[in-house]
Amino acid sequence: MSDNLLHVKDVETYYGNIRALGGVEVEVKRGEIVCMIGANGAGKSTLMMTICGSPQARTGSVTFEGQDITRMPTHEIARLRIAQSPEGRRIFPRMTVYENLQMGASLDNLKYFNEDVEKIFTLFPRLKERQSQRGGTLSGGEQQMLSIGRALMARPKLLLLDEPSLGLAPLIVKGIFAAIKKLNEEEGLTVFLVEQNAFAALKLSHRGYVMVNGKVTMSGSGRELLANPEVRAAYLEGGHH
Amino acid sequence: MEYFVQQLVNGLTLGSIYGLIAIGYTMVYGIIGMVNFAHGDIFMLGGFAALIVYLVLVGLFGGIPIALALFIMILVAMVMTGLWNWVIEKMAYRPLRGSFRLAPLITAIGMSIALSNFIQVTQGPRNKPIPSMVSSVYDVFGISISLKQIIIVVVTAVLLTIFWYIVNHTPLGRAQRATEQDRKMAALLGVDVDKTISITFIMGAALAAVAGTMYLMYYGVIVFTDGFTPGVKAFTAAVLGGIGSLPGAVLGGLMIGLIESLWSAYFTIDYKDVATFSILAIVLIFKPSGILGRPEVEKV
Ligand SMILES: Nc1ncnc2c1ncn2[C@@H]1O[C@H](COP(=O)(O)OP(=O)(O)OP(=O)(O)O)[C@@H](O)[C@H]1O
Ligand SMILES: [Mg+2]
Numbered sequence: 001m002s003d004n005l006l007h008v009k010d011v012e013t014y015y016g017n018i019r020a021l022g023g024v025e026v027e028v029k030r031g032e033i034v035c036m037i038g039a040n041g042a043g044k045s046t047l048m049m050t051i052c053g054s055p056q057a058r059t060g061s062v063t064f065e066g067q068d069i070t071r072m073p074t075h076e077i078a079r080l081r082i083a084q085s086p087e088g089r090r091i092f093p094r095m096t097v098y099e100n101l102q103m104g105a106s107l108d109n110l111k112y113f114n115e116d117v118e119k120i121f122t123l124f125p126r127l128k129e130r131q132s133q134r135g136g137t138l139s140g141g142e143q144q145m146l147s148i149g150r151a152l153m154a155r156p157k158l159l160l161l162d163e164p165s166l167g168l169a170p171l172i173v174k175g176i177f178a179a180i181k182k183l184n185e186e187e188g189l190t191v192f193l194v195e196q197n198a199f200a201a202l203k204l205s206h207r208g209y210v211m212v213n214g215k216v217t218m219s220g221s222g223r224e225l226l227a228n229p230e231v232r233a234a235y236l237e238g239g240h241h
Numbered sequence: 242m243e244y245f246v247q248q249l250v251n252g253l254t255l256g257s258i259y260g261l262i263a264i265g266y267t268m269v270y271g272i273i274g275m276v277n278f279a280h281g282d283i284f285m286l287g288g289f290a291a292l293i294v295y296l297v298l299v300g301l302f303g304g305i306p307i308a309l310a311l312f313i314m315i316l317v318a319m320v321m322t323g324l325w326n327w328v329i330e331k332m333a334y335r336p337l338r339g340s341f342r343l344a345p346l347i348t349a350i351g352m353s354i355a356l357s358n359f360i361q362v363t364q365g366p367r368n369k370p371i372p373s374m375v376s377s378v379y380d381v382f383g384i385s386i387s388l389k390q391i392i393i394v395v396v397t398a399v400l401l402t403i404f405w406y407i408v409n410h411t412p413l414g415r416a417q418r419a420t421e422q423d424r425k426m427a428a429l430l431g432v433d434v435d436k437t438i439s440i441t442f443i444m445g446a447a448l449a450a451v452a453g454t455m456y457l458m459y460y461g462v463i464v465f466t467d468g469f470t471p472g473v474k475a476f477t478a479a480v481l482g483g484i485g486s487l488p489g490a491v492l493g494g495l496m497i498g499l500i501e502s503l504w505s506a507y508f509t510i511d512y513k514d515v516a517t518f519s520i521l522a523i524v525l526i527f528k529p530s531g532i533l534g535r536p537e538v539e540k541v
Contacts (some may be wrong), residue, residue, distance in 0.1 A: 057441075075434065077428055079431045092426070094418070
């Protein structure tokens with residue numbers, strides 16, 4: 001229990017009267033890569049945002065490092081070093097690439113800033129070339145890299161990635177997934193990601209969950225889910241193998 | 242020619258004051274999309290605070306070096322107006338954030354009335370004069386430039402430089418711009434959005450206080466209704482320059498100052514406001530988002 005970094009328990013989240021999450025239970029342990037797969041509109045992005053308190057869960061609880069963060073304001077959650085690359089990337093369009101990365105760095109990490117930026121630039125050399133370009137003028141893929149890079153600048157304890165492969169060329173996706181794996185193996189970075197690209201995500205992850213209509217319907221190791229006939233039928237048909 | 246340059250100098254002085262006020266309008270609009278109608282009254286409050294400080298200083302110490310007096314006046318006026326704006330943002334505007342767009346606007350009009358009436362009741366309805374603080378006038382190639390004008394332009398330039406630096410090169414300024422561009426994302430990155438908005442209100446008020454102090458020194462008199470006309474002019478300046486744009490606010494302020502001075506110099510003074518607003522209308526026809534404003538469609 002104590003190696004649980006994140007525990008989402010019986011969470012229900014509403015948009016007005018519409019219930020988007022109906023009692024979700026998810027655990028992420030320190031050092032794990034965990035993925036959530038599910039169809040469009042299942043509630044995956046809502047879960048990611050609920051973890052960050054925007055919107056807050058109406059019932060249930062979100063616990064991070066044993067601390068209840070369900071009612072904590074979003075910016076304070078961020079300061080616990082939960083970093084998210086959210087759906088839609090949300091790059092600041094009128095800030096440069098470099099400034100976007102500065103926004104990612106938390107204030108108590110400023111002494112590592114140069115070192116961390118160099119790391120991001122090594123990971124995504126494209127960003128280095130474009131560092132003084134305005135975020136809004138980057139290509140979709142470049143914005144995706146920047147969004148992930150910005151999240152990494154926080155030196156997160158938990159990295160939340162909402163569809164990191166969206167809109168990226170297969171080669172880049174491979175690169176990003178390899179980078180995530182490397183950060184996980186070498187630095188013990190804990191990652192919780194949402195993916196449409198179920199095959200690649202499940203292969204990368206230690207464990208996975210399947211979400212349908214705001215509820216978790218299945219969970220298991222990446223390998224188990226990959227082998228599961230229902231999962232194959234729903235999310236992997238016509239897949240990559 | 243000398244007459245023309247003289248008017249340019251006068252216009253630049255007036256424009257500096259408008260520009261300082263306009264920044265408050267433009268920043269608040271940028272960050273929460275609200276026109277703070279009470280901002281002109283903040284400017285007036287700053288003028289009164291400066292006046293009271295001056296009278297207290299003179300009462301306590303008799304003669305006091307004018308630079309020191311001005312410095313203290315500006316400082317106290319900044320603190321007072323900053324405090325006021327901080328309180329009304331927190332109590333009157335913040336609870337309305339996220340409600341329909343007109344709600345904070347109407348509240349701001351209410352705040353404007355409340356503040357000007359408060360000053361009317363406590364300070365009286367009459368013009369309050371201040372003894373001439375700075376009276377030197379220099380003759381430069383036939384153009385008379387007063388020390389007041391120099392002070393106003395220099396103080397404005399220094400403040401704008403500091404301000405520009407804060408907004409563009411400090412974590413606070415980045416947090417402000419991030420909040421302006423995507424509030425939710427800013428929060429996801431640890432920015433305390435409420436605090437950032439508060440600080441923006443305080444900064445706008447502080448600049449308006451400086452403008453109020455300069456106005457008091459320049460014209461030598463202030464009255465409780467003085468928030469209105471300069472407020473409207475500064476708002477016009479913000480719209481002309483492109484609301485939401487900081488350089489736009491300064492440019493707009495200078496343009497309006499210059500238009501007013503030049504028009505009054507060459508045509509009938511009665512129509513100077515007509516001229517100002519006509520130019521605003523013409524600019525907005527060709528560039529609806531103002532001179533340096535960005536078109537709404539680009540907004541993400
Ligand atoms: N701001 C909102 N207001 C109202 N309903 C919303 C809002 N955001 C999401 N929803 C609804 O909540 C449900 C879950 O949406 P969510 O974005 O979490 O799905 P998702 O699993 O991330 O889908 P996708 O794979 O398409 O990104 C959907 O039915 C959606 O229409
Ligand atoms: Mg989604």
